[in-house]
Amino acid sequence: MAKNITFIVTKDCQLACKYCYLVGKNSKERMPWEVAKQAIDYILDHESDMREASVVWDFIGGEPFLEIDLIDQICDYLKTEMFRRNHHWFNSYRFSFSTNGINYHTDKVQRFIAKNHEHLSIGITIDGTERKHDLNRIYKGDGRGSYADVARNIPLWLEQFPHAGTKVTISSEDIPYIKESVLHLYSLGIHEVNINCVFENVWKPGDDRLFEEQLTQLADAIIDGGYYRDYACSFFSEHLGKPLDCVTQNQNWCGAGKMLAVDAEGNFYPCTRFAQYSLREKKAWIIGNIRDGIDKNKLRPFLLLDRCTQSPRKCIDCEVAEGCAWCQGENYDAADTPTIYQRATAICLMHKARVRANNYYWNKLFRKLELEDAREPYEENKPKPNPLNC
Amino acid sequence: MVKKKVGQVAMDEKDEIQMLFERRNGLNELAKILTADNAALYEKLVKDMGETQAKFQGWWDRMAAKYQWESQEGGNWEINFDTCDIYLVLP
Amino acid sequence: MIQYLVILLDDTSVSFCHYGNAKKERRLMPLETLEAGILFGMKENLNIQFVYPAYALPEAYNKAVERVAHVKIKPAAMPDNADVVVMDGWEECESWTAGAGVSCVLRLPKAEWFGHAGRAAALLEKAERLNVVLTDVETFTEDDFKAYEASLQELAGSLAAAYASGKTPQLNLLTDRMMLDKMNNCGAGDTNITLAPDGKFYVCPAFYQAEGGYAIGSLAGGLDIKNAQLYRLDHAPLCRHCDAYQCRRCVWLxxxxxxxANTPGHEQCVVAHLERNASRQLLLEVRKQGTFLPDKEEIREINYLDPFEIRKEW
Incomplete structure (x- = not known):
């Protein structure tokens, strides 16, 4: 189990993606070095409160690589301090980035990558085909699509990180392009496509049927094209669509509260989604700051969350509950009262559609493998995706 | 390059070498930014690099003696941290 | 299921619980609101508790109140005909002359409690029941926990002696847990709600009189408790497994x-467990002297003070 610690280094981004949940992006709130340093000192000073064997130092924005100088300084300080203090995380740490990829090729970013390559996990977000990507991922200001500027960096990225995966987000308008987009990403050499529907209430009547149709077509393409041997798409999972028990399968989906995020003001959050720039309706859920430390009482509700206590009856009784995800931040933002204990269910019909397509996928694939007497080799060598929860 | 599975180690043995592997990587990347100006830390780093490398080699020596893996001139062993499998890699 | 309706007759109605009343200006509940509130309570079959301010009400209010069976909660300054009298600090308490069947609520900060707990034993000589309410539980430190534990032990000794002499004084901090075999908490938002002078319903008086509260409906629009399940024990992930049955489980705190609302802080949990453990010792002590509450099980020994520390981790 790794501790995930996120630095919100900037709230600025070159893009203005239409589905972006960050409603409060701006170019003013950049993390000063002194804040970053104090946050690191606080965290490393409290080793006994954070006993996880590993740590993922996560950098998020906005677009994190806009602040590459700061990030470089932070990472150098982290490495030095973890070593100097004999902190147990020196034996197991990663620096993780979710980037729009636009600045990936720049000298500064490349120097940083060369310096820290063995400890880096970098995900470039590319949503699929040019028309799908540019539907949402547009530059702020002139509104032009960003596909070309991202796609040119994909070969360099895959050369440096051959096993890297990408994260694709599906909103209502994207549904018709799912199949072509996943296949396009495969054609670019990306073997792992982590894809999920947004948790926000954006879905229109009929979207679930369209979604199911797209996934069914995608299933056919993956199986008929033989992609299932080397490529993964997180929409299809063997662990999906069964009922769940409230006693033995009661774990929370989301890691909020076990993670830690810090922003430019030096405030701590249970996850970045609880910072004000991520919230439409609710106040930020601040659990402390770099000066006064973390108020452990503010974390207790998160660490006590289980699936059934926060779920409505329809979810508890759902016959296909397994794999239905939620985001604690969106739950909080969408709740009728300021609580994290009211699960948002906007994704319900989309999940059920996914389950139907997923059932089709595995029934078709396993039958094919049986007929070809290829089930055993498949099981031994099947790609192991690393699913992202949010 | 040819890869051939020649054995497997126990989980706790895998954990030991994985920790040393991670530490070695950490020390190597720290070495890129640490200079002799910071004498105390630099000395600590150099000492740790030596010790970690010795432990690292010691692990392979111990395991090779324990499991008697197949070897070949010009080849080297590799471990898969996910499966604990040991491979003989030939150029 | 809602069973009780607390009616705050004025913005300055006395606080009888952990919160401090931030409202200092009088604002009497309009008579028609009071009458509508009483009617609501009667139609919903609720037991009504009126909470009084520290000044005399117009006669029409007294008449309205008497139209329904009720409990009067009054400040020490106006204790006439009260069922529950609220004292702020030792002085008010010690100068009070108790009437038969009257309960006493003693509100005070920890600093006034530590080192003075023996005075509570003296009060139990004249009050049939004493509810001690600490007004700053959320500020307890490790040293405070130790001081609180010591005060409970001291009081338990006095109570054991009283029981030995045939008396049966009731002190919420120590005797309630001995009598209980399931949770008996405040119940705000679950078994009771509050009607404020503004004609709106609240989870409890604190949600109106202290900062940061919110309404849960109104007389005009009806009761509308959003996420009502979160006030119930079965939706409190820590408390539903807990056996500090006497805990207030104060949703405002x-x-x-x-x-x-469904998650207590560390301080509330530890305070409740110190009381639980002191009750356990008291029960053992009293039973040494003869049969006592034979239908009640022993309170088992536990090795934690905050159940959060033994939570099930997924």
Missing amino acids: NRKTTCE
């Missing part, structure tokens, strides 16, 4: 300390 919960919200103040953890931001969630």
Whole structure:
């Protein structure tokens, strides 16, 4: 189990993606070095409160690589301090980035990558085909699509990180392009496509049927094209669509509260989604700051969350509950009262559609493998995706 | 390059070498930014690099003696941290 | 299921619980609101508790109140005909002359409690029941926990002696847990709600009289408790497994300390467990002297003070 610690280094981004949940992006709130340093000192000073064997130092924005100088300084300080203090995380740490990829090729970013390559996990977000990507991922200001500027960096990225995966987000308008987009990403050499529907209430009547149709077509393409041997798409999972028990399968989906995020003001959050720039309706859920430390009482509700206590009856009784995800931040933002204990269910019909397509996928694939007497080799060598929860 | 599975180690043995592997990587990347100006830390780093490398080699020596893996001139062993499998890699 | 309706007759109605009343200006509940509130309570079959301010009400209010069976909660300054009298600090308490069947609520900060707990034993000589309410539980430190534990032990000794002499004084901190075999908490938002002078319903008086509260409906629009399940024990992930049955499980303190109505803060849990453990010792002590509450099981020994520390981790 790794501790995930996120630095919100900037709230600025070159893009203005239409589905972006960050409603409060701006170019003013950049993390000063002194804040970053104090946050690191606080965290490393409290080793006994954070006993996880590993740590993922996560950098998020906005677009994190806009602040590459700061990030470089932070990472150098982290490495030095973890070593100097004999902190147990020196034996197991990663620096993780979710980037729009636009600045990936720049000298500064490349120097940083060369310096820290063995400890880096970098995900470039590319949503699929040019028309799908540019539907949402547009530059702020002139509104032009960003596909070309991202796609040119994909070969360099895959050369440096051959096993890297990408994260694709599906909103209502994207549904018709799912199949072509996943296949396009495969054609670019990306073997792992982590894809999920947004948790926000954006879905229109009929979207679930369209979604199911797209996934069914995608299933056919993956199986008929033989992609299932080397490529993964997180929409299809063997662990999906069964009922769940409230006693033995009661774990929370989301890691909020076990993670830690810090922003430019030096405030701590249970996850970045609880910072004000991520919230439409609710106040930020601040659990402390770099000066006064973390108020452990503010974390207790998160660490006590289980699936059934926060779920409505329809979810508890759902016959296909397994794999239905939620985001604690969106739950909080969408709740009728300021609580994290009211699960948002906007994704319900989309999940059920996914389950139907997923059932089709595995029934078709396993039958094919049986007929070809290829089930055993498949099981031994099947790609192991690393699913992202949010 | 040819890869051939020649054995497997126990989980706790895998954990030991994985920790040393991670530490070695950490020390190597720290070495890129640490200079002799910071004498105390630099000395600590150099000492740790030596010790970690010795432990690292010691692990392979111990395991090779324990499991008697197949070897070949010009080849080297590799471990898969996910499966604990040991491979003989030939150029 | 809602069983009780607390009616705050004025903005300055006395606080009888952990919160301090931030409202200092008088604002009497309009008579028609009071009458509508009483009617609501009668139609919903609720037991009504009127909470009084420290000044005399117009006669029409007294008449309205008497139209229904009720409990009067009054400040020490106006104790006539009260069922529950609220004292702020030792002085008010010690100068009070108790009437038969009257309960006493003693509100005070920890600093006034530590080192003075023996005075509570003296009060139990004249009050049939004493409810001690600490007004700053959320500020307890490790040293405070130790001081609180010592005060409970001291009081338990006095109570054991009283029981030995045939008396049966009731002190919420120590005797309630001995009598209980399931949770008996405040019940705000679950078994009771509050009607404020503005004609709106609240989870409890604190949600109107202290900062950061919110309404849960109105007389005009009806009761509308959003996420009502979060006030119930079965939706409190820590408390539903807990056996500090006497704990207030104060949802206002919960919200103040953890931001969630269903999650207590560390301090509330530890305080409740110190009381639980002292009750256990008291029960063992009293039973040494003869049969006592034979239908009640022993309170088992536990090795934690905050159940959060032994929570099930997924």
